[in-house]
Every structure is written in C-alpha cells, then in structure tokens.
Amino acid sequence: MLRRHEIRILGEMERQLRTDDPALAGELTHPRTRFRDWGTTRRALGFTTAALALLCLALGEGAAFFTTAALAVALILLSHWSVRTE
Incomplete structure (x- = not known):
C-alpha cells in the first residue's frame, strides 16, 4: 500500500506529465488496441490459410493441402515473433 506522501508525489508527476507531454499522457491513459498489432494480423492470416487448407x-x-497447412x-x-532492428 502506498503512503500519503507517495500518492501525492505520483499525483504531482502525473500532472507534470500531462502539462509536458499530453500525447504521451493520453497514450498511457488509453493504450492502443491490439487489433492493429501485426501479430494479430498474422494470426488472422494463419486462420484464413487454415480454412483454405x-x-x-x-x-x-x-x-x-499440405502446403497451405504448413503455411x-x-x-x-x-504470430508473436518480430524482427528488431537497432
């Protein structure tokens, strides 16, 4: 459980973030849905390919059948694999 002064400090940090970077604060408050994630798209393509198989x-x-089933x-x-470039 957080103490009162820790809650107050977190509230001050939140207010500062909202004034400094409102876009980031909005992103943290309302994160994007996973529907747009490539892993979800790849999984949907996999199930479509399975139906085609x-x-x-x-x-x-x-x-x-064997080709589309393997795909x-x-x-x-x-579906969760990704290539990271740095």
Missing part, C-alpha cells in the same frame, strides 16, 4: 482437402488437392501453422505459431 481444409477447402483444398475437401476438394482432393493433397499437395495444396497456416507457421503463421499461427509465429
């Missing part, structure tokens, strides 16, 4: 299996296209698994498993 099932369609290929139903149509009797064995080679296309779907890769997209779903690597």
Whole structure:
C-alpha cells in the first residue's frame, strides 16, 4: 500500500506529465488496441490459410493441402515473433 506522501508525489508527476507531454499522457491513459498489432494480423492470416487448407482437402488437392497447412501453422505459431532492428 502506498503512503500519503507517495500518492501525492505520483499525483504531482502525473500532472507534470500531462502539462509536458499530453500525447504521451493520453497514450498511457488509453493504450492502443491490439487489433492493429501485426501479430494479430498474422494470426488472422494463419486462420484464413487454415480454412483454405481444409477447402483444398475437401476438394482432393493433397499437395495444396499440405502446403497451405504448413503455411497456416507457421503463421499461427509465429504470430508473436518480430524482427528488431537497432
């Protein structure tokens, strides 16, 4: 539990942040949704590819099934993987 003076100091820091950088304060208050995250997009592509693999299996296209199934698994498993450049 925080003491009164710690709460007061945090309140002062928050007010200072709001005056110095309102955009950052707004971002911290209302973070972006994960829907725009590339990992989520990659996962959606993986599930779409998995559905395409099932369609290929139903149509009797064995080679296309294995190819799209491998791609779907890769997209779903690597949905949180990212390349960091510095």
